[in-house]
Amino acid sequence: MKILTETNTKKLDHTILAETERWIESVVKKSLQRVPERKKRFKTLSDIPIKALYNPNDIPNWDYLKDMGFPGEYPFLRGAQPTSYRARLWTMRMFAGMGTAKETNERFKYLIKNGQTGLSTAFHLPTLYGYESGSPMSAGEIGKEGVAIDTLADMEALYDGIDLGKISTSMTINAPASILLAMYIAVGEKQGVPMDKLTGTTQNDILKEYQAQKSYIYPPEPSMRLIVDTIEFCTKHVPKWNTISISGYHIREAGSTAVQELAFTLGNGLAYVEAGIARGLDVDDFAPRLSFFFNAHNNFFEEIAKYRAARRIWARHMKEVYHAKDPRSWRLRFHTQTAGVALTAQEPYNNIIRVTMQALAAVLGGTQSLHTNSFDEALALPSEEAVKIALRTQQVIAHETGVADTIDPLGGSYFVEWLTDKMEEETEAYFAKIKEFGKGSMLEGAYVGIRNNFYQREIANASYQYQKEIESKEQIQVCVNAFKVEDVSNKKPDLLKITEEVGVQQVESLAEVKRTRDATKAQACLDMIREKAQTKENLMPYILDAVKAYCSIGEIVDVFRDVFGVYREESIF
Amino acid sequence: MTTEIQSKNTQIQKYVDLLKNPEKGPKKKRALARLITFIENGGPEAAKEIIPQLYPLTGKAHIIGITGAPGSGKSTLTSEISNHYLEQGLTVSVIAVDPTSPFTGGAILGDRIRMKKNFTNPNFFIRSMANRGQLGGLAMATKDVIHIIDAYGSDIIIVETVGVGQSEIDIFKSAHTTLVITPPGLGDEIQAIKAGLMEITDIFVVNKMDRDGADKRVAELETMLDFGENIQIENDYSQAKVVRCDGWRPPVIKTNGLTGENVPILLENIHRHFIFLEETGFKKKRLQFRYKHYIIEILKYFLVKNVEEIVFSNEKINEFIEKLLAYEQGSDPYTISEAILEVFLNRYFS
Amino acid sequence: MDRKIRLIVAKPGLDGHDRGAKVISRGLRDAGFEVIYTGLHQTPEDIVQSVIQEDPDALLLSILSGAHPVLLPEIMKQLKANEIDDILVLGGGIIPEEDFPALKEVGVEAVFGPGTKIQEIADFIRANLKR
Known part of the structure; x- marks a missing residue:
């Protein structure tokens, strides 16, 4: 464990100090007179100033065993698993979903054929917000940003011919997560896979929705109740399920810095831990199933330091503050996706190179699974060809470069260790602030921070700052604000197009499901949910009954909207 | 140039005619919005063309001023108050004034977000206005705009501002009933109230009543009112004399704008104040005072x-x-x- | 002094990606515009109502979900139905170039994609006002 207050009693190496001074005075200054540095100030994307050179004095009092330790052991700085990629490579998990369930099913099969090792499902916006495809709110959105799912019938088509007992599935779903999880369980059951054999992840992380991504439905407290319901249910019945994927990805995409991504995500993680404990669960019963999801952005070393710091911070808090006993509760595992916002619409093929560098940072940071963006995503949903290149990028990194052959290869770099410490320090400062909001509670602090627009304001400020740096060319984006040419010969990629026909089909098939289901039974299930939502009982069993009776997500969410109310965000600038 | 003015006046005439039409609908609403734009951009020169034609239709609306610092929850409360009036079948209009950046001259006007529940209701109208600095004649433009909305046929007109500076405080000289919102926990705000708002307040609202310190804030205000009752205001020309009418002690009401808790009590008090003004003749006194100011401007x-x-x-x-x-x-x-x-x-x- | 230009920045549809809309709103404020931000999840009706009431000089619509072929023409249709033809309508977000002509056809004057400088948008608005 790195104790940050030790900096007061730094034991500096005075020989190195003197030698550094000599080097600067007699060598560097002379050189700078001839060729000055190319920037006035070097910094990371989080505005952390970067020096020209780092040496042992930048990580004083460094204690290898205490600060770094071994992979798979406290404080997990070097890795979550003892053998890391030497035993098993990261899971190559490409996020996919578009059009109807049948179309996405075909994309899944294509990816599996090309060597993908896990599934990741993107749902269309109406599903994320709990609207039926036929709702006026769904106009123009059906199948556009993900697959259109209304009822269990769609989920059956989505995973048709894919053995849920063999593959793990991640589902990017938040406010209606418990409903989609219930549907997944029901599909498994139909395939003959009992729920305790299912593996996968629901994102189920509502806090970051209020803070960044904005696909919330209900107010924070009832949303949290639904989340804790899934945690409680899975702990008993679906033990291999990752109940929440606590996500920094969207916080970053909304414009935060790397430090904010790290601090807000881990802070949210601790809030969920407190919520679980408040329900009466033992921390070690559910904390091992919490997983994380980070962004991989452009500043290479800052990203690597972020992943490393995340593991150490989480381990320390879980052990020291929340008194978890099981080392699996201390161990932070995470999925990574390369930064969507870093993709450019200008000369889109350059995105292949950006994604490669970002993916490499994630691997060097020890990610458990990885999604690489397709180069055409600043223009449209990814085409099959573009997705294949993105998957190949991972395969090249894994099998050709040798970077996966030793664990945490950058550990011990003066610069990387210093930067890891620095990010940890800044994260702790954010934690202190959130805790202050919550009078000692991270959960209450998160609620207060959301309602006071604290997170939203921090993120909005950071993203505006970034935009100003782009416009002033302090940050260079190749072919956006530098090296631009009007090149008409630059081949335009073939883009994937989702037609409005998909919407018509989906609305029809939903009507067909409603026609053929047992209407009385469906209504009884909805009534039961309404009744139980007003009690403190765990809602999962009732949701499971409702999805099996082919109630739509929209119908179930409408009941919750009635009982819990809807959340409205205040504007912030 | 003259043809430009002529064409502008033809346009103004078109919208004035639309506004005079007793039948409501999107066209009339648009006419209202267009006329407000003419006033915003053309000032008294435009108002001179518009107000004389519409004036006979005015004098019917109950004008409520709402002020409070950023973060006091005034927009959310305004939205709640509007809901209640709309539910009674009344027509409600809101003028939401936000500050202009002194550095760039630009502004972000975000009040519509909180009014989302209502803004497609045919009986509701909300207009965002930037205060365009303190020199921009905001108070005068607001008076003109209030008259146009009154002529449009709005039963309730709510003017909402952060209440910073004399120009914004002047706006409230147009209101029948002025609410000052002060949530608990903003320490120095009591000072701000003492400094300028005290004398124009008809009702104090301690919003965000679920927060710590709400009762303390109520007590502070009551103490301040106890003290203020003994103050003799000498200057006959002062707003205070007219507003701080005998027999009306501003009530202090706790609310929660987010949940709507106590909003009905607040509405009752607004109504009570309105009746009070009518019965005591203060309404006329205030109107005389208001028009003197209007005329002076x-x-x-x-x-x-x-x-x-x-x-x-x-x-x-x-x-x-x-x-x-x-x-x-x-x-x-x-x-x-x-x-x-x-x-x-x-x-x-x- | 030039007259103040009023803009509405709106996000039609369900997508919650408001980073761009917010950055643009701030940037345009700093360029001296009055920006009315109407928040997330706006239906075409919501947006047209805002336009009627606020009477802006320009309407900026940001969409990243791919719903633009449905939502933008619907907004334009409703504006037309209300006889509003003197405001400048612009699109932004993730809108493929091949869709530009169809949008232009219904009256969306220009589309600004990722990587656009705020200054470019400001200049475009000032040069293309319809009143």
């Missing part, structure tokens, strides 16, 4: 304009200027100005 504008025009282009003024250059007793700029003013006043009032 209009006079200032046109006098300045006329005076400038005359001083720079009228030959007769040169006789006075000549005298100045003699540097004699009685030919100084003050005496000369007084003489000119005499001529003006004789022309208008004798």
Whole structure:
């Protein structure tokens, strides 16, 4: 464990100090007179100033065993698993979903054929917000940003011919997560896979929705109740399920810095831990199933330091503050996706190179699974060809470069260790602030921070700052604000197009499901949910009954909207 | 240039006619919005073309002023108050004033977000306005806009601002009932109330009542009111004398704008205040006062304009200027100005 | 002094990606515009109502979900139905170039994609006002 207050009693190496001074005075200054540095100030994307050179004095009092330790052991700085990629490579998990369930099913099969090792499902916006495809709110959105799912019938088509007992599935779903999880369980059951054999992840992380991504439905407290319901249910019945994927990805995409991504995500993680404990669960019963999801952005070393710091911070808090006993509760595992916002619409093929560098940072940071963006995503949903290149990028990194052959290869770099410490320090400062909001509670602090627009304001400020740096060319984006040419010969990629026909089909098939289901039974299930939502009982069993009776997500969410109310965000600038 | 003015006046006429039409609908709403734009951009010159035609239709709305610091939850509360009136079948309009950035002259106006529940309701109208600095004649423009909305047929007009600076406080001279919102926990705000808002407040609202310190804030305000009751206001010209009417002690009401808790109590008090104004004759007193101010502002504008025009282009003024250059007793700029003013006043009032 | 230009920045549809809309709103405020931000999840009706009431000089619509072929023409249709033809309508977000002509056809004057400088948008608005 790195104790940050030790900096007061730094034991500096005075020989190195003197030698550094000599080097600067007699060598560097002379050189700078001839060729000055190319920037006035070097910094990371989080505005952390970067020096020209780092040496042992930048990580004083460094204690290898205490600060770094071994992979798979406290404080997990070097890795979550003892053998890391030497035993098993990261899971190559490409996020996919578009059009109807049948179309996405075909994309899944294509990816599996090309060597993908896990599934990741993107749902269309109406599903994320709990609207039926036929709702006026769904106009123009059906199948556009993900697959259109209304009822269990769609989920059956989505995973048709894919053995849920063999593959793990991640589902990017938040406010209606418990409903989609219930549907997944029901599909498994139909395939003959009992729920305790299912593996996968629901994102189920509502806090970051209020803070960044904005696909919330209900107010924070009832949303949290639904989340804790899934945690409680899975702990008993679906033990291999990752109940929440606590996500920094969207916080970053909304414009935060790397430090904010790290601090807000881990802070949210601790809030969920407190919520679980408040329900009466033992921390070690559910904390091992919490997983994380980070962004991989452009500043290479800052990203690597972020992943490393995340593991150490989480381990320390879980052990020291929340008194978890099981080392699996201390161990932070995470999925990574390369930064969507870093993709450019200008000369889109350059995105292949950006994604490669970002993916490499994630691997060097020890990610458990990885999604690489397709180069055409600043223009449209990814085409099959573009997705294949993105998957190949991972395969090249894994099998050709040798970077996966030793664990945490950058550990011990003066610069990387210093930067890891620095990010940890800044994260702790954010934690202190959130805790202050919550009078000692991270959960209450998160609620207060959301309602006071604290997170939203921090993120909005950071993203505006970034935009100003782009416009002033302090940050260079190749072919956006530098090296631009009007090149008409630059081949335009073939883009994937989702037609409005998909919407018509989906609305029809939903009507067909409603026609053929047992209407009385469906209504009884909805009534039961309404009744139980007003009690403190765990809602999962009732949701499971409702999805099996082919109630739509929209119908179930409408009941919750009635009982819990809807959340409205205040504007912030 | 003249054709431009002509075409503008034709447009104004078109929208004025639409607004006079008793039938409501999106067209009338658009006419209202267009006329407000003309006032915002054209000031008294545009208002001169519009207000005289609409004035006979005004005088019916209950005008409520709402002010509070950023973060006091005033927009959310405004939205809740609007809901209640809309549910009673009344027509409600909101003028939401936000500050203009002194550095760039731009503004972000975000109040519509909190009104989302209502803004497609045909009986609801909300207009966002930037205060365009303190020199922009905001108070005057707001008075004009209130009159247009009144003529449009709005039963309730709510004017909402952060209440910073004299110009914004002046807005409330237009209101029948002024609410000052002060949530618990903003420490120095009591000072701000003492400084300027105290004398224009008809009802104090301690919003965000679920927060710590709400009761303490109520007690603070009550104490302040106890103290304030004994203050004799000497200056007859002061707003305070007219607003701080005998027999009305501003009630202090706790609310929660987010949940709507206690909003009905607040509405009752607004109604009670309105009845009070009517019954005691204070309403008339206030109206007289309000129109004096309105007239003063209009006079200032046109006098300045006329005076400038005359001083720079009228030959007769040169006789006075000549005298100045003699540097004699009685030919100084003050005496000369007084003489000119005499001529003006004789022309208008004798 | 030039007259103030009023803009509405709106996000039609369900997508919650408001980073761009917010950055643009701030940037345009700093360029001296009055920006009315109407928040997330706006239906075409919501947006047209805002336009009627606020009477802006320009309407900026940001969409990243791919719903633009449905939502933008619907907004334009409703504006037309209300006889509003003197405001400048612009699109932004993730809108493929091949869709530009169809949008232009219904009256969306220009589309600004990722990587656009705020200054470019400001200049475009000032140069293309319809009143």
